[in-house]
Amino acid sequence: MANAPVQRMSQLLAKTLRDDPADAEVLSHKLLVRAGYVRRTAAGIWSWLPLGKKVLANVERIVREEMDAIGAQEVLLPALLPREPYDATGRWDEYGAELFRLNDRKGGDYLLGPTHEEIFTLLVKDQASSYKDLPVILYQIQSKFRDEARPRAGILRGREFLMKDSYSFDLEDEGLAQSYALHRQAYQRIFERLGLDYRICAATAGAMGGSKSEEFLAPAEAGEDTFADCPNCDFAANTEAISYPLTPEDPSGTPALEEIPTPDTPTIETLAASLGVPASATLKNLLVKVDGEIVAVGVPGDREVDMDKVEAHFAPAVVELVTAEDFVGRPDLVRGYVGPQGLEKVTYIADPRVAPGTSWITGANKDGMHAKNVVAGRDFEVEAYVDVVVVQEGDPCPRCGTGLKLDRAIEIGHIFQLGRKYADALKLDVLGQNGKPVRVTMGSYGVGVSRAVAALAEQTADEQGLCWPREVAPADVHVVAAGKALQTELALDVSQQLAAAGVRVLVDDRAGVSPGVKFTDAELIGVPQILVAGRRSAEGVLELKDRRTGEREELTVDEAIARLTA
Ligand code: ATP
Ligand code: MG
Numbered sequence: 411m412a413n414a415p416v417q418r419m420s421q422l423l424a425k426t427l428r429d430d431p432a433d434a435e436v437l438s439h440k441l442l443v444r445a446g447y448v449r450r451t452a453a454g455i456w457s458w459l460p461l462g463k464k465v466l467a468n469v470e471r472i473v474r475e476e477m478d479a480i481g482a483q484e485v486l487l488p489a490l491l492p493r494e495p496y497d498a499t500g501r502w503d504e505y506g507a508e509l510f511r512l513n514d515r516k517g518g519d520y521l522l523g524p525t526h527e528e529i530f531t532l533l534v535k536d537q538a539s540s541y542k543d544l545p546v547i548l549y550q551i552q553s554k555f556r557d558e559a560r561p562r563a564g565i566l567r568g569r570e571f572l573m574k575d576s577y578s579f580d581l582e583d584e585g586l587a588q589s590y591a592l593h594r595q596a597y598q599r600i601f602e603r604l605g606l607d608y609r610i611c612a613a614t615a616g617a618m619g620g621s622k623s624e625e626f627l628a629p630a631e632a633g634e635d636t637f638a639d640c641p642n643c644d645f646a647a648n649t650e651a652i653s654y655p656l657t658p659e660d661p662s663g664t665p666a667l668e669e670i671p672t673p674d675t676p677t678i679e680t681l682a683a684s685l686g687v688p689a690s691a692t693l694k695n696l697l698v699k700v701d702g703e704i705v706a707v708g709v710p711g712d713r714e715v716d717m718d719k720v721e722a723h724f725a726p727a728v729v730e731l732v733t734a735e736d737f738v739g740r741p742d743l744v745r746g747y748v749g750p751q752g753l754e755k756v757t758y759i760a761d762p763r764v765a766p767g768t769s770w771i772t773g774a775n776k777d778g779m780h781a782k783n784v785v786a787g788r789d790f791e792v793e794a795y796v797d798v799v800v801v802q803e804g805d806p807c808p809r810c811g812t813g814l815k816l817d818r819a820i821e822i823g824h825i826f827q828l829g830r831k832y833a834d835a836l837k838l839d840v841l842g843q844n845g846k847p848v849r850v851t852m853g854s855y856g857v858g859v860s861r862a863v864a865a866l867a868e869q870t871a872d873e874q875g876l877c878w879p880r881e882v883a884p885a886d887v888h889v890v891a892a893g894k895a896l897q898t899e900l901a902l903d904v905s906q907q908l909a910a911a912g913v914r915v916l917v918d919d920r921a922g923v924s925p926g927v928k929f930t931d932a933e934l935i936g937v938p939q940i941l942v943a944g945r946r947s948a949e950g951v952l953e954l955k956d957r958r959t960g961e962r963e964e965l966t967v968d969e970a971i972a973r974l975t976a
Contacts, residue, residue, distance in 0.1 A: 416905045417460070417885060419918040419931075422446070424459040426931045436632035438867035439564025441876050445934045447884075454561025454569030461916075461935065462863070464884035466572065469604060469862050470551055472881065473574045476600045480592040482547040482576055487529050489553055493519035495528035499835040504726040508556045522555035527854055530577040531832045534850070538579065540841045541848065545585050547592070549576030551859060563632060565864045566820060572860040578853040581842065586827055586851045590622070593825050593855045597626055601822065604862060605879030607869055608822060611637050612647040626823035630868040633818040638801055642812035649801040649816065650718060654808055656795055659767035661785045667751065673778040676746030678711040681780060685771065688712065693770035693784065695748045697736070700757075701727040704736065704743070708750055708760035708792070713799040723759070723796045747773035749781055750790035760792045761799050820865045821858070828852045876936025877958055885916035887974050888937035888957075892925035892944040901943040904952065904967050911975045933957065941970055 424446030431450070434440040442448045447462030458466055474484065493511075496502040502509070502521070510522040523529070530548055538544060554573045561569050578589030594610070601608045606628050613625040625648055627637050636649045675681040682689045692711030697704055698720060705724075707715055721729045737743050742755060749772040750758050764770070766787035774781040786792060804813040830849050832838070839847035858865075863882075870877045880886060887908060891901035898919055905917040916937055918928045925944065932940045940955040952970050955962045965973060 413909050413912050414914050416909045417916045420920045436563045438864040456565050461884040465863050468882045469859050472603050476596045477549050480596045482549045485548050486550050489523050491521050491523050510555045524556045527832045531836045531838050534579050535838045538840050545580045547578045565860050574857040574859050576855045579850050581848055590827050590853050597823050609646050613651045622827040625821050627819035628822050628865040629817050629819045632868050633820040635819050635821050637819050638814040640807040643810040645807050645809040652801050653797040654762045656762045656765050658765050661767040664769045664785050665783050667783050667789050669774045669781045672780045693772035697732045699730045700724045705757045708764045709799050710763050715798050716800045719798045744775050749773035749775050759794045759796050762795050822862050822865050823857045825855045828854050875934030878936050880938050883937050885914045885937045887939040887941050888932045889917040890928050890942045891919050892942050897943040897947045900947045913974050
């Protein structure tokens with residue numbers, strides 16, 4: 411491969427900025443904009459400038475190399491897709507408001523692909539006819555489109571973003587397990603090479619359907635996911651995916667249900683205080699509307715309901731909170747005093763903590779009245795047990811019981827064993843060894859390529875700015891001409907020599923910019939080595955500074971070249 415030419419800051423399109431962009435909330439957003447890597451084009455829609463494009467290309471290269479290494483074949487499918495295949499799997503509707511839908515001039519329905527299971531399934535249906543054509547793993551690196559509700563964290567959550575998506579096609583479950591294992595290994599290598607700190611966590615399959623699924627989460631404050639880590643065993647899971655077994659209790663010692671007057675206690679706090687019991691002894695019943703029908707969700711009074719979990723349970727139905735209007739004409743629903751006993755026209759779901767046999771203090775469905783000794787399975791029925799509470803620090807590990815530790819993280823990758831959901835919907839069969847058709851089983855696997863750039867920025871930046879690992883950095887060395895003509899001449903000369911030796915060089919050769927500004931910019935841009943032509947340039951001596959550790963060393967030109975090409 412030809413050596414890359416020296417990149418000159420004097421000619422670089424993007425300018426660095428002193429101030430954070432006004433709308434930036436997370437560190438990677440601020441720094442990537444300030445350092446001139448990306449610019450916002452519209453909400454959740456980003457342009458990559460020269461330095462940013464280099465980093466993005468490096469991430470792509472690593473992803474490509476590791477996908478190729480597991481025998482995956484790269485393809486490129488369109489992003490503009492016809493509606494029909496997404497109708498066949500139900501996702502045209504199920505995807506909801508996140509799907510960008512559009513019409514062509516003839517009024518035909520199209521979408522911008524949010525992920526491509528349908529189209530890959532059809533491609534394999536078209537190309538593979540016999541068991542001899544499988545297994546096959548296909549991937550692409552392509553822009554994806556999702557009309558995210560909150561595209562606010564810069565390129566961490568775009569409405570257009572770059573994803574590596576791959577799909578495996580196998581004849582049998584063992585084959586799928588093998589393709590899944592190959593992806594798991596490839597992802598471990600990708601994230602290790604990228605220099606990302608990550609955990610592999612059990613995850614829900616969500617709207618994708620299917621069975622086994624794991625997420626690769628990069629711990630970071632800016633993350634929108636929370637994962638639980640067990641300090642004792644190797645359990646790690648997205649809190650969305652934590653579920654507890656149902657452990658019924660023996661209710662025989664619990665006296666009969668008794669109603670008690672509790673005036674002015676419409677909240678759990680006022681009730682617990684007036685009865686002198688902990689909030690955990692009370693049962694909270696949150697009312698929601700699912701496709702317009704009222705559903706009550708029961709959780710212990712000291713716990714919060716995780717609406718994402720409720721939504722996931724009822725998806726694709728739409729879940730909304732009730733409003734005052736929903737109580738009009740419903741004498742059975744007494745605001746602030748709802749209890750599951752006698753709620754006849756309402757579906758009741760509960761957290762497994764409300765297991766059969768457990769006894770509660772809860773609303774009596776009469777104004778100012780509560781009931782005690784209300785026993786699950788005796789005084790009321792639970793239609794479905796769903797893990798709906800917000801997981802808290804210290805909750806028991808579902809595997810060993812130790813208190814869990816919670817951390818914020820960014821989802822950088824996700825692997826799914828889909829099974830036959832898409833193959834069934836689109837009738838993907840191949841002829842088996844015995845000449846009979848066999849339904850194919852699938853996996854789907856994603857890496858957030860553009861998101862990985864932001865995740866890496868989040869994990870590696872310091873107060874001075876970005877701080878890239880070498881393999882991802884936009885250059886190997888940032889040469890700074892700290893002075894006038896003499897320094898610039900030396901800086902350009904050493905840059906040429908480095909480039910000729912295969913080192914990727916960014917040189918700050920800007921005239922009329924003070925050394926102080928150049929140093930600040932070099933720190934902000936975050937190339938791992940900074941080589942300064944400064945005071946001792948006349949003697950041919952430069953200073954090499956490690957961006958991460960700040961360690962400095964004076965070196966001659968030859969020594970510097972030897973060091974940087976080592
Ligand atoms: P999230 O929960 O963050 O919305 P997801 O579960 O919708 O992610 P997948 O459908 O599994 O994500 O997509 C595969 C990968 O694509 C994710 O692991 C993530 O790294 C990346 N990704 C998903 N949505 C976005 C987005 N809006 N912007 C950037 N990257 C994204
Ligand atoms: Mg999403």
